[in-house]
Amino acid sequence: MEHEAIIVPTETRVSWAYAVRAGTYLKEGENDSADFYLPTSREGASIIISPLADPVRGIMAYREKPTLCVITVFSATSCGDGANFERTKVPVTSADSFQQTLIYSGRVGNKLKLGYREFSSNLARPAFNNEVEYDLEDSKVIGYKGARIEILDAGNQYIKYRVLQN
DSSP states (O other), X not given: OEEEEEEEOSOEEOSSSEEEOSEEEEXXXXXXXXXXXXXXXXXXXXXXXXXXXXXXXXXEEESSSSEEEXXXXXXXXXXXXXXXXXXXXXXXXXXTOEXXXXXXXXXXXXXXXXXXXXXXXXXXXXXXXXXXEEETTTOSEEEETTEEEEEEEEOSSOEEEEEEEO
8 A cells, every 4th residue: 555745855944943854754635736744754753843833733745836834733834945855655554454574584505595474464474474495596586476686695694685576
């Protein structure tokens, strides 16, 4: 499942009273000209509020211009033009979501050992645990359950890789 969001790459001052910290902020609504985002990022960053400023309710980003605004609990806006942000979609997991994981178990010679596990509602599904082994002499690209991963480097305690397909 994906959720619309904005990525603010660097701290952005929108006025004397507010600055939006770098982070990914999830969308919570929209109107004809702008989108509205939660005031706390996925990474835990929030809006910096000056001592005399009103408490914050959310962030607004105009669609037609690079303007970010902070919306206060009194529905007042404080805006800054020329803001650097990017609209995107991000994966969202919830307590009842389905997750698939590959777990690196190490390398023996030219063979990589990986574990595969499925989770549903944050619980591992025992019937869906599996150990797999890949020979790097055959290929540096491994695949499992639709994922394709290029192995760049691997030791017994680390792996460096690039996801080609998820």
